[in-house]
Amino acid sequence: MTVLVWFRRDLRVADNPALTWAANTGRPVVPLYILDDDGLDVPGGASRWWLHGSLSVLDQALRSKGSRLIVAQGDPRAVLERLVSETAASALVWNRRYEPRTIAQDRDIMTWGKDAGLEVTSFNAGLLHEPWTIQSGIGSPYRVFTPYLKACLARGHDAPQGAPGGLSSPASWPVSLNIETMGLLLKASDWAQGLRAAWSPGEAEAQARLEAFMEQGLATYAQDRDRPALTGTSGLSPHLHFGEIGPRQVAAAIDLIEPGEGPATFMKELLWREFSHHLLFHNPEMETANLRPAFDAMPWCDAPDDLRRWQRGETGYPLIDAGMRELWTTGWMHNRVRMVVASFLTKHLMIDWRLGADWFLDTLVDADAANNSAGWQWVAGSGADAAPYFRVFNPVAQSRRFDPDGAYLRRWLPELSGLSTKDIHEPWAIPHMALAKAEIALGKDYPQPMIDHGRARQRALDIYARHIQGKR
Ligand code: FAD
Numbered sequence: 419m420t421v422l423v424w425f426r427r428d429l430r431v432a433d434n435p436a437l438t439w440a441a442n443t444g445r446p447v448v449p450l451y452i453l454d455d456d457g458l459d460v461p462g463g464a465s466r467w468w469l470h471g472s473l474s475v476l477d478q479a480l481r482s483k484g485s486r487l488i489v490a491q492g493d494p495r496a497v498l499e500r501l502v503s504e505t506a507a508s509a510l511v512w513n514r515r516y517e518p519r520t521i522a523q524d525r526d527i528m529t530w531g532k533d534a535g536l537e538v539t540s541f542n543a544g545l546l547h548e549p550w551t552i553q554s555g556i557g558s559p560y561r562v563f564t565p566y567l568k569a570c571l572a573r574g575h576d577a578p579q580g581a582p583g584g585l586s587s588p589a590s591w592p593v594s595l596n597i598e599t600m601g602l603l604l605k606a607s608d609w610a611q612g613l614r615a616a617w618s619p620g621e622a623e624a625q626a627r628l629e630a631f632m633e634q635g636l637a638t639y640a641q642d643r644d645r646p647a648l649t650g651t652s653g654l655s656p657h658l659h660f661g662e663i664g665p666r667q668v669a670a671a672i673d674l675i676e677p678g679e680g681p682a683t684f685m686k687e688l689l690w691r692e693f694s695h696h697l698l699f700h701n702p703e704m705e706t707a708n709l710r711p712a713f714d715a716m717p718w719c720d721a722p723d724d725l726r727r728w729q730r731g732e733t734g735y736p737l738i739d740a741g742m743r744e745l746w747t748t749g750w751m752h753n754r755v756r757m758v759v760a761s762f763l764t765k766h767l768m769i770d771w772r773l774g775a776d777w778f779l780d781t782l783v784d785a786d787a788a789n790n791s792a793g794w795q796w797v798a799g800s801g802a803d804a805a806p807y808f809r810v811f812n813p814v815a816q817s818r819r820f821d822p823d824g825a826y827l828r829r830w831l832p833e834l835s836g837l838s839t840k841d842i843h844e845p846w847a848i849p850h851m852a853l854a855k856a857e858i859a860l861g862k863d864y865p866q867p868m869i870d871h872g873r874a875r876q877r878a879l880d881i882y883a884r885h886i887q888g889k890r
Pocket of ligand 1: 643651652653654655656658659687688689690691692694751752753754756757760778782784785786787789790791793794797
């Protein structure tokens, strides 16, 4: 009689259709999370740290409803087979995922479950529009964002559901792993300390962030969202990634606000997330293969030392270094800065976007197969609807424009904080006197720029013209 609810990227009790379905049956419910042995679900240390917190909070939320979270580790199908047998379950439900690997896994488990005589049902908890529901006029998937956006807005979206009131327990609970001893927490305590200071995983915190943003951030979102020194964006990305909050809940909150530039821009960003999932679903190789095959001819540089300097925030370009240090310290980086650091790696240093994407997957708390690969391919120029290759962000101009008073640079590069607002964006270009006054020795206290912007830009454009231009 028992219903097994398999939690994945839906680590919440509200607007969780699989959990609600199980609760509505009135039958005993066993909520279950499986840490997949292949490690791909949580690709890096920062995501594993987040998952640890998120599972603990979900367990508490389920306990407040008279239930609990059973945690297991292994191959999902093998674990499910074991638990179906142990709990004598007659139904298995989950909310769908959209990465190629998980789609294949879901199909396999759906077939096995049905063959085994189980009632098996899946639901949508993760997207406003599942990838197959939005099609162009000729019935094909979209590759360009603007018409995709229009199609989504024309279609509207569903309202979220509430949380189930209570959950029936089985007569006895299957054994669960202890979340504390699963090895999800980081070994490097200084890394964990930075993440802890910046974030609190879990559904309640996600709701609190949404409410705070709706009250304090939404009205000025359109103006402030590109300013990394401000709290101009919602900070919801890790919560959305782990499904501690669902997009229907975010969209419903936007719907309550009077229409305007802020709400419209925020809705548009939420739909960029949907578009990334749409792209990955329809281009399952996108995490590692160029969406524009012409980019396969790109002669990327094999430069491990340059890669390391970028990763460590030691490029000598303040905006790049501030962003990379923000990433390392907090597990997150502002979107504008993500674009500039990705451009620097792929165009100034001519390093393959996949190496940058890997570093992001390891260090971001919101590391997400769809958003990350779409973001990197967009910046590198290899994406379907990508920034043109000749758009090589000038890290100094971007810094002056989006961090005009240097507050973001001072926050992450305290060694430069003695420089004036005019000088801080370009320390190598200022008179020695000014550096001496601020007690900065370039090359010692802060690196010399590792590459000249003008020359790097020209090299990137030449390579592009030789290898890519004119090809599809
Ligand atoms: P807000 O501005 O408050 O936006 C609200 C939500 O909309 C976000 O939480 C996010 O879910 C979605 N969103 C906003 N911008 C984008 C975007 N450009 N693409 C897709 N969804 C978006 N986002 C991730 O969630 N995971 C990643 O691994 C990731 N990697 C990226 C890599 C690169 C190179 C780039 C350029 C962008 C990447 N992004 C990624 C997208 C974006 O930078 C983050 O979603 C955003 O910075 C999160 O901050 P926020 O929640 O405050 O966003």
